[in-house]
Amino acid sequence: EPEVxxxxxxxxTQMGQEVILRCxxxxxxxxFYWYRQIxxxxxxxxxxxxxxxxxxxSEIFDDQFSVxxxxxxxxxxxxxxxxxxxxxxxxxxxxxxKGSQPQHFxxxxxxxxx
Amino acid sequence: SQELEQSPQxxxxxxxxxxxxxxxxxxxxxxxxxxxxxYGEGLIFLMMLQKGGEEKSHEKITAKLxxxxxxxxxxxxxxxxxxxxxxxxxxxxxxxxxxxxxxxxLTVIP
Numbered sequence: 001e002p003e004v005x006x007x008x009x010x011x012x013t014q015m016g017q018e019v020i021l022r023c024x025x026x027x028x029x030x031x032f033y034w035y036r037q038i039x040x041x042x043x044x045x046x047x048x049x050x051x052x053x054x055x056x057x058s059e060i061f062d063d064q065f066s067v068x069x070x071x072x073x074x075x076x077x078x079x080x081x082x083x084x085x086x087x088x089x090x091x092x093x094x095x096x097x098k099g100s101q102p103q104h105f106x107x108x109x110x111x112x113x114x
Numbered sequence: 115s116q117e118l119e120q121s122p123q124x125x126x127x128x129x130x131x132x133x134x135x136x137x138x139x140x141x142x143x144x145x146x147x148x149x150x151x152x153y154g155e156g157l158i159f160l161m162m163l164q165k166g167g168e169e170k171s172h173e174k175i176t177a178k179l180x181x182x183x184x185x186x187x188x189x190x191x192x193x194x195x196x197x198x199x200x201x202x203x204x205x206x207x208x209x210x211x212x213x214x215x216x217x218x219x220l221t222v223i224p
Contacts, residue, residue: 033212035214042214042215042217043157043202043214043217044214045212045213045214048212089154091156091157093157103147103159104159105149105156105157105158105159106156107155107156108155108156110154
């Protein structure tokens with residue numbers, strides 16, 4: 001069964017550094033999402049992306065965050081100047097149908113900011 | 115903002131026992147999703163409920179949606195250790211954003 005893949009599985013970065021989290025959505029999916037889960041807390045929506053632009057974003061998704069689909073397969077989340085509170089598990093998801101909420105999640109990237 | 119409260123927060127059951135997890139929304143539900151998360155891993159989609167009164171089953175897991183009560187329940191029959199994990203409900207809000215519930219941690223003792 002096709003799956004969403006995320007790399008790396010664990011990223012350790014110094015505070016203030018830029019980090020790029022990578023995702024390969026399922027190949028025929030058109031809608032892409034990023035979520036984060038701070039340890040012990042809820043999974044929170046960050047952003048949704050369709051047709052090469054952001055469709056929805058939450059309050060968490062401020063100017064330090066950006067998303068990109070640099071080629072036909074990757075979907076990336078960039079955090080420009082990381083802060084300690086960015087430490088979390090970041091999940092990518094994709095879906096095929098417009099209006100369909102994400103059903104396929106990656107295994108996540110654990111981001112640790114030192 | 116949309117709040118999805120799940121109860122109980124955690125549950126420990128003996129293998130073979132039945133259990134129910136509830137998800138209650140503070141706002142109107144436009145579809146309700148259930149996911150399972152193994153500790154430290156990704157989210158596995160279980161099922162989606164879109165209409166009031168809808169009930170779906172997958173293996174030993176059954177979910178129902180009560181639109182009037184703005185609530186969904188997830189019922190596991192004859193629980194097994196493989197059912198252990200964190201169960202999350204999720205729903206769409208009027209702003210078309212997707213929110214997850216507070217989560218229920220399930221431990222099944224062999």
